[in-house]
Amino acid sequence: MKKETEQELNAFIEEWKETPEKNKEVFLHFREYLSRKEGVTLDFMQRPGLTYSLRAVHASQKKKDLFVMVDVIEDDPRWLSICFYGEMIADPEEKGDFVPEGLLGEDAVCFDLEERDEVLIRYxxxxxxxxxxKAATE
Known part of the structure; x- marks a missing residue:
């Protein structure tokens, strides 16, 4: 992550007040989880008042700009929407929502997390x- 982008992300995290739903904690967990993956770079994009997006891309990835986007949805309280390109994952338990053109104009599967849910986090x-x-091979 570029230094300036990381500073923006850290400033966003610092100002985010945790709520009983623990969504900030879950966001930090996913940031750490993705940052430990070999060959993965994180980026952060802000649309203040709407969403704050943590995006992960694999160094070998050629066809897509990312493989997952962890969105913080600006609401009261904030909640998370974790989106994948539809063709990059399976959803065997059908826990996600199919969103036509929902990820950078392409079909997506998104998982909404409104509060800390360990089972959904593992899924x-x-x-x-x-x-x-999949991103590492495309």
């Missing part, structure tokens, strides 16, 4: 692993 991590592996 999303498995999707992150799957998408990362």
């Amino acid at each position: 999303v991590e498995a999707r992150m692993d799957e998408a990362c592996q």
Whole structure:
């Protein structure tokens, strides 16, 4: 991540007040989870008042600009929407929502996390692993 972008992300995190839903904690967890993946670079894009997006791309990835986007949705309280390109993951338990043209104009599968849910977190991590592996070969 570029130094300036990382400073923006850190400033965003610092001003984010945690709520009983623990969504800030989950966001930090996913940031750490993705940052430990070999060959993965993170980026952060802000649309103040709407969303704050953590985006992960694999160094070998050629066809797409990212393989997962962890959006912080500006609401009260803030919540997370974790989106993948539809063709990059399976959703065997159908926990995600199919969103036509929902990720940078392409079909997506998104998982909404309104509060800390360990089962859903693990499920999303498995999707992150799957998408990362696919991104590494495309």
